[in-house]
Amino acid sequence: MDLPPPLQRLRHGGHPRVALTLLVAAALLLGLWGAWRSFAPTPANARERLALQARRIEALEQENATLARSDQISRQANADLQEALAERDEEIAGLRADIAFYERFVGATGQRRGLSVHALKLLPQRDPQLWHFVATLTQNLNRxxxxxxxxxxxxxxxxxGSMRRLDWTVLRQQAGAADIAYSFRYFQQVEGDIVLPRGVRPVRVVVRLLPASGPPVEQSFTWSAATAADAAGG
Structure with a gap:
């Protein structure tokens, strides 16, 4: 291995003091170089750069949160709009059905019919034995x-396993229960409540009309039809 000239001179009998001085100087230089590498100052604007990056990250996170919230609001607004449109469509369909109904019974070209039950709806209540009924009565024979x-x-x-008929007083759970009165020119909705005894399975509902003059009118509806969303006469 080749040695630096000063060390070669030391090896071949050079002056010891000069060689020692050179060794000390080399060690000092190496130490200074290491210290400079360890403790050299960072660029003057390093803190500013770090602060700028932190502010940028915070701004991006805030922007992302804002966009996410905006998207959520837009989705909710769109869902609300679709629900409102569906409700309006349903309302329009109902109004058109009402107009057709009125024209059929009030219009000059409508089919003439005597007293009848146009529709019967049964609606369940909170008590599973209790049902609310709505009967639509019509007549346009005598305008x-x-x-x-x-x-x-x-x-x-x-x-x-056997079929039996429950009358009005049983359904009303009251002996001598009063009938429900009606009075109309073309149509009327008559409402009330009935109570089903426990353990029975309803099959058919019979609506009995007792007019002030003329014979009684009976019209029956299957239980499944009367409890459907759009119950109509049968």
Missing amino acids: GAVSSGRLQLALEVTDG
Whole structure:
């Protein structure tokens, strides 16, 4: 291995003091170089750069949160709009059905019919034995004449494998329960409540109309049809 000239001179009998001085100087230079590498100052604007980067990250995070919130609001607004449009469509369809109904019974070209039950709806209540009914009564045979009378309901049920009929007083759970009165020219909705005895399975509902003049009118509806969303006469 080749040595630097000063060390070669030392090896070959050079002056020891000069060689020692050179060694000390080399060690000092190496130490200074290492210290400079370890403790050299960072660029003058390093803190500013770090602060700028931190502010940039914070701004980007805030922007991302804002965009996410805006997207959520837009989605909710769109869902609300779609729901409102569906409700309006349903309302328009209902109004058109009402117009057709009115024209059929009030219009000059409508089919003439005597007293009848146009529709019956049964709506479940919080108590599973309690049901609310809405019966739509119509007549346009005698235009302008008032049709009045009383309404009762009866229920055909299966109980233990046999069929039996529950009358109005049983459904109302009251002996001598009063009938529901009606009075109209063209149509009227008559409402009330009935109570199903426990353990019976309803099959058919019978609406019985007792007009002030004329014979009684009976019209039946299957339980499944009367409890459907759009119950109509049968």
